[in-house]
Amino acid sequence: xxxxxxxxxxxxxxxxxxxxxxxxxxxxxxxxxxxxxxxxxxxxxxxxxxxxxxxxxxxxxxxxxxxxxxxxxxxxxxxxxxxxxxxxxxxxxxxxxxxxxxxxxxxxxxxxxxxxxxxxxxxxxxxxxxxxxxxxxxxxxxxxxxxxxxxxxxxxxxxxxxxxxxxxxxxxxxxxxx
Ligand SMILES: [Zn+2]
Ligand SMILES: [Zn+2]
Numbered sequence: 001x002x003x004x005x006x007x008x009x010x011x012x013x014x015x016x017x018x019x020x021x022x023x024x025x026x027x028x029x030x031x032x033x034x035x036x037x038x039x040x041x042x043x044x045x046x047x048x049x050x051x052x053x054x055x056x057x058x059x060x061x062x063x064x065x066x067x068x069x070x071x072x073x074x075x076x077x078x079x080x081x082x083x084x085x086x087x088x089x090x091x092x093x094x095x096x097x098x099x100x101x102x103x104x105x106x107x108x109x110x111x112x113x114x115x116x117x118x119x120x121x122x123x124x125x126x127x128x129x130x131x132x133x134x135x136x137x138x139x140x141x142x143x144x145x146x147x148x149x150x151x152x153x154x155x156x157x158x159x160x161x162x163x164x165x166x167x168x169x170x171x172x173x174x175x176x177x178x
Pocket of ligand 1: 038088090093096098
């Protein structure tokens with residue numbers, strides 16, 4: 001796994017759709033494949049329950065009302081996770097750092113690597129980049145990587161466009177009415 005922040009976003013957003021994206025062990029297997037989570041053994045219902053609990057904790061970091069709360073949630077998570085950094089190259093990815101222990105469960109793997117990625121965001125005082133979509137019927141989270149930190153929708157091609165169209169129609173209606 002290389003890009004851990006994208007994995008956190010993907011994980012949290014499995015809980016934001018119409019259907020729970022982690023309802024079954026098969027969903028977890030699909031997620032693990034999609035995110036290229038390496039070194040995963042046969043997945044069980046226990047793994048599913050642990051990853052679902054982890055999803056809640058990560059969501060709480062995104063929606064924390066302030067830095068102190070975000071730090072507390074993340075520290076609780078990291079405090080019960082074994083972390084052993086090692087440099088690695090695998091599956092065609094360039095050299096990167098793994099943080100999970102060699103025999104980690106999938107939940108512990110995600111807690112270590114995604115937890116460290118989120119920790120760096122907080123340390124760099126960039127918590128405001130951890131956002132929830134501004135569209136009223138959408139609760140997806142995202143990391144705002146725009147230079148001026150102006151992004152408000154989870155995905156400019158869907159929610160962003162949808163909201164622009166809605167605003168345009170509202171303006172058009174006001175024009176027609178006047
Ligand atoms: Zn990796
Ligand atoms: Zn959205």
